[in-house]
Amino acid sequence: MTALITRLARDAAAPIGQMGERLLKMATLLFVAMCCLFFASVFLTIALYTFIQTFEGTAIAALGVGALYVGVGLICIILALRSSAPPGSAASVAAAPVETDEKRPEPSPEFATNIDGTIAPILDILRDGGFERERLAVEAGATIAKQLNPFSVVAFATVAGFMLGRVLGRRDPPGDAAA
Structure with missing residues (x-):
């Protein structure tokens, strides 16, 4: 993983x-x-x-x-x-980065507890709203985030934000398709 x-x-x-x-x-x-x-x-x-x-x-x-x-x-x-x-x-x-086999430090248990406490209200809202797929996706993301250290989570979120911004920036506005 x-x-x-x-x-x-x-x-x-x-x-x-x-x-x-x-x-x-x-x-x-x-x-x-x-x-x-x-x-x-x-x-x-x-x-x-x-x-x-x-x-x-x-x-x-x-x-x-x-x-x-x-x-x-x-x-x-x-x-x-x-x-x-x-x-x-x-x-x-x-210019591509070189892959290393260096051992990363394990995240602290407080970090995992903090993630659980943060997403618990979100999971409750999704469960009450009937959004089962979305709830499972948030739980999967939290599981991945628990395996990383805090810096990696922030870096991963930043990269994901850039990728999402590029994807959303490429979409044509709905009014352009009809014209």
Whole structure:
């Protein structure tokens, strides 16, 4: 049972790791782009403006320098927003976590008692409402949670929340099907 949960958690955490890696790359590229735009505007504007002004005049010099900076900035932003490695590629497979056989500490009995006390009112409501399948699902989830330590339960709930959010985010609104 623990191997199944470990595998599910590892498989569910892989998209989160890939998303974090893409966000880090994008933030780095945006930071470099902003630094380049800032330093370029400070050091080159005066020199370029003065150089062009001697040949073409003040207005053309200002337009030329502005257009150059807008072009460089747009190129950097486009590069930052482009996704680098699609899921399933060699780069994303190489970044997969390595499985270890290290022994996890057993959860405390107080933790299991706390779980039982927390879900008891929920089970009573489900039993009174006639939701037998839902009651069994909650009991199964509590049994799994008792086998994990508190940190693993929080991590598992977070991963499950991300997965549920992605599934709910992909659904089309009911009004779109009729249109």
